[in-house]
Amino acid sequence: GEIRPQTRWGKLEDLGEASDLYEAYQVSYAIFTRRFQSELQRSVAAETDWGLPRERARALRERIAGEPDLAAVSHLELGCYLSERLLRDSDWASMAVSLELRVPLLDHVLLETLWQVPVTRRYLPLQRKQLLRDVGLARLSPALFERPKRGFELPMALWARRALRGEIERTMTDV
16 A cells, blocks of 8 residues: 555655655654645745755854754754744643743753763763762652653644534635
8 A cells, every 4th residue: 555654654655765864853843744745835845955944054053063963853842843833832732721931941041050960971871861869869769750741732633523623624725
């Protein structure tokens, strides 16, 4: 069967064409392949560098140049996924229920201080967040960290099937 462009397998060609960490990172978060994106938005695709405006891509590449891979990915996560997706979505969801959302671990003074910590201390052992445990959360129960990771998802499918169903049907039906 056909491999759909929004699947991991569909993006393998793009991953094979990626020449650096920035491009591989962009492929990992892309919804569609570069070819499919260019079909959808011919004028926009010509002005982008792996999905981002060229100037933004240049700035990201400069920021991660010479960084160890783990530090480079952290910069990309902070500058792309966290700031442009997670914080935006969290802000939107919290505002919808009049909830004030705080993210103290993203304080710029804290982050600037952490960038001075050697990479091995910052990231190793992988997936344990050992530095956070040792320094900031030493008085908390280790059980807080020894549990499966939980994702954050907006209930779009539920909303589309219930509260927004009529609106979606009216919009999508060519009557």
